[in-house]
Amino acid sequence: xxxxxxxxxxxxxxxxxxxxxxxxxxxxxxxxxxxxxxxxxxxxxxxxxxxxxxxxxxxxxxxxxxxxxxx
Amino acid sequence: xxxxxxxxxxxxxxxxxxxxxxxxxxxxxxxxxxxxxxxxxxxxxxxxxxxxxxxxxxxxxxxxxxxxxxxxxxxxxxxxxxxxxxxxxxxxxxxxxxxxxxxxxxxxxxxxxxxxxxxxxxxxxxxxxxxxxxxxxxxxxxxxxxxxxxxxxxxxxxxxxxxxxxxxxxxxxxxxxxxxxxxxxxxxxxxxxxxxxxxxxxxxxxxxxxxxxxxxxxxxxxxxxxxxxxxxxxxxxxxxxxxxxxxxx
Numbered sequence: 182x183x184x185x186x187x188x189x190x191x192x193x194x195x196x197x198x199x200x201x202x203x204x205x206x207x208x209x210x211x212x213x214x215x216x217x218x219x220x221x222x223x224x225x226x227x228x229x230x231x232x233x234x235x236x237x238x239x240x241x242x243x244x245x246x247x248x249x250x251x252x
Numbered sequence: 253x254x255x256x257x258x259x260x261x262x263x264x265x266x267x268x269x270x271x272x273x274x275x276x277x278x279x280x281x282x283x284x285x286x287x288x289x290x291x292x293x294x295x296x297x298x299x300x301x302x303x304x305x306x307x308x309x310x311x312x313x314x315x316x317x318x319x320x321x322x323x324x325x326x327x328x329x330x331x332x333x334x335x336x337x338x339x340x341x342x343x344x345x346x347x348x349x350x351x352x353x354x355x356x357x358x359x360x361x362x363x364x365x366x367x368x369x370x371x372x373x374x375x376x377x378x379x380x381x382x383x384x385x386x387x388x389x390x391x392x393x394x395x396x397x398x399x400x401x402x403x404x405x406x407x408x409x410x411x412x413x414x415x416x417x418x419x420x421x422x423x424x425x426x427x428x429x430x431x432x433x434x435x436x437x438x439x440x441x442x443x444x445x446x447x448x449x450x451x452x453x454x455x456x457x458x459x460x461x462x463x464x465x466x467x468x469x470x471x472x473x474x475x476x477x478x479x480x481x482x483x484x485x486x487x488x489x490x491x492x493x494x495x496x497x498x499x500x501x
Contacts, residue, residue, distance in 0.1 A: 188394045189492060221417075
């Protein structure tokens with residue numbers, strides 16, 4: 182099982198063997214992943230071709246940098 | 253059982269603006285539990301009445317000064333200081349360096365809009381023996397806070413740069429440059445309609461929650477067990493997610 186995280190959203194699913202690009206496509210709308218969000222697996226930045234291993238934790242880094250209405 | 257809390261001597265709020273509620277809530281807390289505390293408000297920005305869609309200041313003027321004035325009126329027995337400058341590299345009269353406003357032992361409430369300032373603040377606070385940095389921000393409907401704890405020169409929670417790429421390698425502008433050409437926030441609401449006006453207020457409350465937890469855990473000698481270092485709250489979906497340190501078994 183692989184855990185996918187973006188901001189307040191998190192899900193654990195059977196995604197081992199899938200690439201980061203696949204997972205990004207799967208979760209873009211559901212988790213509102215920004216097009217330029219960096220993908221990190223177990224804390225290290227990875228590219229779109231990285232294949233997920235069992236127990237990997239993928240974080241699509243969301244920047245909540247604003248203390249104002251504009252995102 | 254009586255409530256036991258540590259009493260931070262000095263709190264520094266960096267960036268008041270959209271986080272205008274934070275100093276008010278903190279002063280409310282201090283007036284009750286820590287009346288000897290000294291509060292420093294730091295912001296170079298100017299409030300005008302066309303910003304009332306997301307900020308509250310009772311009159312136009314420098315945000316740090318006006319906020320300090322309001323707090324002194326509400327809580328006249330508290331000690332409040334205004335630094336009407338941006339935090340950054342000292343190149344202008346309206347910019348102050350982190351080392352000039354943040355000391356060892358301080359509790360810092362970081363509410364700035366740019367990663368470069370966060371990077372500068374982190375570079376400074378990591379040289380201090382004792383520091384608490386609670387950083388808050390929003391992204392549309394989601395509020396996020398980050399908690400950096402350091403005691404006797406040892407990190408208890410990770411520094412922000414270890415998991416925030418934008419803080420580790422900032423690419424945005426310095427405070428003075430950044431705040432010059434920003435669209436009015438009401439323009440953004442009109443364009444997208446996808447913002448939640450209470451996300452910022454939620455971020456303020458979450459920051460104060462974390463502050464309270466630090467005071468309580470530290471008084472109990474259990475700061476190493478602080479429950480999270482990153483907290484997300486989706487105000488629209490009603491979801492929360494916390495990142496916690498691994499448990500040492």
